[in-house]
Amino acid sequence: MDMQALLDFFSFADPNVRYVVLGNVLLSASAAMVGAFTLLQKKALVGDAVSHAVLPGVCAAFLFSGSKSIALMLIGAFATGWLALVAIDYITAQSKIKKDAAIGLVLSVFFGVGMVMMTNIQQSGNAAQSGLDHFIFGKAATLIGSDLLIFAILSLVLLVTVSLFFKAFVVLSFDRAYAQALGYPVRRLDLLLTSLTVLAVVTGITAVGVVLMAAMLVTPAAAARYWTDNIRRMVAIAAAFGAFAGVAGAYISYAAPAMPTGPWMVVVSSLIAFGSFFFAPKKGIVPRQYMQWKNRRVITDENTLKMFYHLGERNSHFGTARELKELINSREVAEPLLRATLRRLVAKGMLERHANGWRLTDEGYRKAARVVRLHRLWELYLARYMDIAADHVHDDAETIEHIITPEIEQELEHQLGYPDKDPHDTRIPKGGAL
């Protein structure tokens, strides 16, 4: 990476840099904000349909005016984009066609009509038609001052409107019926959100083009979903991701002029999204796998301690050292796994290594007794309150014994009247030392 280019870029001395960066940040942040709501309404792909559907509108504006007036094209784009969204809603409401098929159908048909109009314009030989390509494939770097003003105003309209109706949109996105009960004008809000989506697409499309516009709406919002459950924060994070991608895209095409801004914006925000899918705390793939792995280890540990307890029960001596063979015979377990578990339990101070095997420490005994106790309490509970036969309760207890909290344990004991024996007539261990 070129240090000088980086410094030049972030000094914003070049007015072109200023325009492009400001434009990109406004476009992508406002698109991401609207995208967060469409994502929550499970309409993530409507952005794709709208972005394709603006083509006939742009062409019509061009055919009528015969000039490349950006304002007229935006109006045309807005009109057909809006029509497309209404068509999707109408088709899904009035027939058995599902949302995905309606989106694909509207997308391809509107774009097809646009293609027909486009060939017409090309044949007319109007030189100004080259500007139409920007609408389809995106050319953010060619934004000039006066265009930027239009986009800046549109983005501000989006930002302000979303902020004003924030609470209503939140309720609408999560629970339509509740929104209705609260007296929100649900249909009008729907229409407003639809219009905002179209506006976001129309504003962003010159930057990234028809195909990639869907990403401006979906990708930052999908990434943000992995960092929080709070919708306010989600919208803010989505906007921040979008803005960052906007700056990064502008910088990359500044440092390497052959590189297109729009696609790099999309790649950067996709990488943020992939990073979030994998590594976001709690919801990411890796942290979730790690949690599962840790839970499995806790279960193996507890089951191994239980083996010592069960063996101890046979000769009423819980402190005896046990050999590996004895342990394997008592419960089917693979030897390498058992060895690893025993090593871990020694390290945790639950077991101690002895000349001829392993034995429970005081702490290990307490832990083992508690797991067995929970198992038997649960068996008793199932047998007494659920009317499940005594020989059917074991498997369920085998799972729940690792989950029950001390509070539930107390409640169980209380409900069962502080019992001594489980349904198989074996003693339920109380606490205490070896």
Next chain:
Amino acid sequence: MIIAFWIILTGALVAVTCGMLGCFLILRKMSMVGDAISHAVLPGIVIAFLLSGSRDTLPMLLGAGATGLIATFLIEYFHRRANLQTDASIGVTFTFLFAVGIILISGFAGEIDLDLDCVLYGEIAYVPIDLWVTADGTVMGPRPVYILSAVLLIVALFIKLGYKELQLTSFDPAFASALGISTALWHYLLMAAVSLTTVSSFESVGAILVIAFLIGPPATAYLMTHDLKQMLAITAVLGIFIAFTGYWLAYWLNASIAGCMAAVTGLCFTAAFLSLRRIPKPSPTASEEPIG
């Protein structure tokens, strides 16, 4: 006239192949996967072009097929492992791959003679001049027609042989699993068929028409019948009709052929939608009278 014949034949072959697979996509609520694949093939084509240095069909098909399958795998992976909702998974994946494709084209602009327009629009008008000439100089007709016929044959065989499995896994995945049919296997087989079709079709008809053919005729047929076999048959007939009418409309308007075929697809759907919409209501006039 012979030009018209070849173009209509090409359109009809694509329409029938896409339509038959589209029936299953619609039933599985996976229509947009076709959209995703048809865009996600771009980086595969560019990489194949860079590696082979030519526009030969085979490397292109392999490259495009590979990225098409990668796209379906990623969509499925994010959906299952990261709990990402399907539509978002589709949206994130295909735009990423398409963006990578455009960046590759820009980065190797000097070495690539690929027109981005043609990926979206296709060049069905050029089909008649893309001739297959054998070693001894015999002209066998347009090359795409042979390739697309082969693909149609493969897809038809696939549906014929796997009909029961495809039907069961589409309508009742749980029941299919209970019978020992692997839903994952048939998912990926169907996706492979969609990739193959998309990839071999879009060079001649473009991504947009592929989507129109994947979704339009099956959606129209879906309105008209409840029976899967009838749906497949109606889709095939509609596809041929659209290819024929679309071509003559384009001829008459002197406009984009792919665009006109997509527009006719829309007209067919609209006609079916408007004429069938009122059927569930027994008497439309009665409902307008005030109650009580």
